Amino acid sequence: xxxxxxxxxxxxxxxxxxxxxxxxxxxxxxxxxxxxxxxxxxxxxxxxxxxxxxxxxxxxxxxxxxxxxxxxxxxxxxxxxxxxxxxxxxxxxxxxxxxxxxxxxxxxxx
Amino acid sequence: xxxxxxxxxxxxxxxxxxxxxxxxxxxxxxxxxxxxxxxxxxxxxxxxxxxxxxxxxxxxxxxxxxxxxxxxxxxxxxxxxxxxxxxxxxxxxxxxxxxxxxxxxxxxxxxxxxxxxxxxx
Numbered sequence: 001x002x003x004x005x006x007x008x009x010x011x012x013x014x015x016x017x018x019x020x021x022x023x024x025x026x027x028x029x030x031x032x033x034x035x036x037x038x039x040x041x042x043x044x045x046x047x048x049x050x051x052x053x054x055x056x057x058x059x060x061x062x063x064x065x066x067x068x069x070x071x072x073x074x075x076x077x078x079x080x081x082x083x084x085x086x087x088x089x090x091x092x093x094x095x096x097x098x099x100x101x102x103x104x105x106x107x108x109x110x
Numbered sequence: 111x112x113x114x115x116x117x118x119x120x121x122x123x124x125x126x127x128x129x130x131x132x133x134x135x136x137x138x139x140x141x142x143x144x145x146x147x148x149x150x151x152x153x154x155x156x157x158x159x160x161x162x163x164x165x166x167x168x169x170x171x172x173x174x175x176x177x178x179x180x181x182x183x184x185x186x187x188x189x190x191x192x193x194x195x196x197x198x199x200x201x202x203x204x205x206x207x208x209x210x211x212x213x214x215x216x217x218x219x220x221x222x223x224x225x226x227x228x229x230x231x
Contacts (some may be wrong), residue, residue: 091155093217097217
């Protein structure tokens with residue numbers, strides 16, 4: 001069981017908005033540690049999307065946004081595109097376990 | 111172009127050893143912390159280890175402590191992961207990763223290699 005909790009899957013129609021949550025605790029996000037997001041396209045290595053909660057990495061389209069609320073974080077995709085079908089992972093630091101990832105969320109475009 | 115090239119994966123028996131290498135091309139190795147993240151077949155990402163830019167501090171996930179050792183050859187820009195006492199649950203694709211930072215326990219992995227598959231069977 002992952003220290004950071006993500007929904008296993010989310011789906012949306014082309015052009016719609018989807019959000020992915022990442023819920024932590026007082027030993028990671030709630031303790032003030034940064035939260036990062038990664039995208040893994042099918043058959044490819046992961047790629048950094050956001051770091052420090054909402055700092056967009058180089059080349060990431062503006063339809064992606066990220067935010068934080070307490071011990072949780074969210075990734076939103078506005079105007080969903082077919083090329084956004086991928087697995088998305090959140091990642092932070094945990095006082096007890098070191099670097100931790102969420103379990104991942106598969107985004108499907110209907 | 112900056113890239114990370116892993117090698118050394120393969121099939122190994124339980125209890126065996128393997129050494130992974132990661133060549134960092136177009137990158138000043140001495141400026142960044144580097145590490146390894148693995149992904150078991152069909153599963154999520156799991157941080158394995160990382161080392162500070164100076165090589166002075168290294169960190170490991172609990173399940174590999176005492177079995178895996180991370181090191182680097184800064185003069186040749188190569189990162190290593192020495193794996194011993196391998197178990198079936200170590201089977202995964204191992205990604206070499208670059209951190210945005212030089213040191214510290216927090217990480218932001220802004221560059222990933224394509225991965226090398228380790229199968230323990």
